[in-house]
Amino acid sequence: MKRRRNERRVPVFFLLLMVLFGAGVIFFGWKIADYLIDSQKSENYWGDLQESVMIFDEDSNNQGGEPGLIEETDGVPTAIDFDRLHAYSPDVVAWLYIPGTRINYLIAQGEDNDYYLRRLLDGSYSHSGTPFMDYRCSADLTDRNTILYGHHMKNGSMFGALVNYSDQAFFEEHRTMYLYVPGKRYTLEPIMGYTAAADDMVYALPLTDEQREKLLVHARENTEYDPGVTVREDDRLVTLSTCSYEYGDARYVVLTRIADEK
Numbered sequence: 001m002k003r004r005r006n007e008r009r010v011p012v013f014f015l016l017l018m019v020l021f022g023a024g025v026i027f028f029g030w031k032i033a034d035y036l037i038d039s040q041k042s043e044n045y046w047g048d049l050q051e052s053v054m055i056f057d058e059d060s061n062n063q064g065g066e067p068g069l070i071e072e073t074d075g076v077p078t079a080i081d082f083d084r085l086h087a088y089s090p091d092v093v094a095w096l097y098i099p100g101t102r103i104n105y106l107i108a109q110g111e112d113n114d115y116y117l118r119r120l121l122d123g124s125y126s127h128s129g130t131p132f133m134d135y136r137c138s139a140d141l142t143d144r145n146t147i148l149y150g151h152h153m154k155n156g157s158m159f160g161a162l163v164n165y166s167d168q169a170f171f172e173e174h175r176t177m178y179l180y181v182p183g184k185r186y187t188l189e190p191i192m193g194y195t196a197a198a199d200d201m202v203y204a205l206p207l208t209d210e211q212r213e214k215l216l217v218h219a220r221e222n223t224e225y226d227p228g229v230t231v232r233e234d235d236r237l238v239t240l241s242t243c244s245y246e247y248g249d250a251r252y253v254v255l256t257r258i259a260d261e262k
Contacts, residue, residue, distance in 0.1 A: 053081040080180040089121040093139040095180040101161035107148055109133040128158050136205045144207040145237040152243040159242035163252045165193035166224040187260040188238055192223035198249045219255050231257055
């Protein structure tokens with residue numbers, strides 16, 4: 001009798017496994033579909049913003065093309081329409097553009113460093129979130145070091161391109177960045193990039209002059225490539241930070257200096 005009962009239980013066991021397997025397939029399929037839909041939503045969202053707020057001079061190299069397609073031209077925006085951006089949200093403080101990369105995004109600033117991790121400007125959920133400035137920093141870039149954060153998305157969007165600054169050839173080919181704030185366009189020059197822990201000294205704010213010098217020494221000791229840029233005492237730093245995957249909670253940071261302003 002015992003043998004017969006065991007024989008009857010075998011099909012039930014495998015049926016349970018099939019149900020669990022099927023549920024797992026449905027769950028992960030739903031997660032993948034949700035991620036892809038959200039990614040497409042994010043791409044459309046940022047593309048629309050780029051087209052509506054990037055301003056070019058009539059003699060720019062954009063050649064009359066769509067502002068959102070500047071990756072396909074040599075054109076560099078002369079300004080950003082912050083009035084339009086502030087109509088979306090007063091939290092917008094800057095816009096970052098790195099020619100030759102997908103980094104072409106507004107920068108928001110919340111009351112903490114968590115709010116925009118998974119939110120768009122309207123507060124709706126998004127895997128990619130919104131690039132943001134550290135809440136401890138002055139939006140007018142007057143601090144010794146201003147930190148900007150963005151996710152490292154699998155499709156290369158957001159700040160994913162930053163990790164490429166570990167490669168010397170990429171570093172040399174992307175030596176100019178543009179950071180826009182209302183009424184000004186700053187030119188940023190990358191000076192060092194390295195993998196950092198979440199508690200790295202680069203995230204200590206605000207900085208004294210002495211701490212800034214220690215940070216520069218620390219960065220130079222850890223950078224994958226040092227182009228030998230001289231940093232003057234009055235130079236203001238802008239640090240770009242994104243996720244990295246060398247170890248748990250690793251980050252990749254690119255230190256830049258404000259080289260020019262218009």
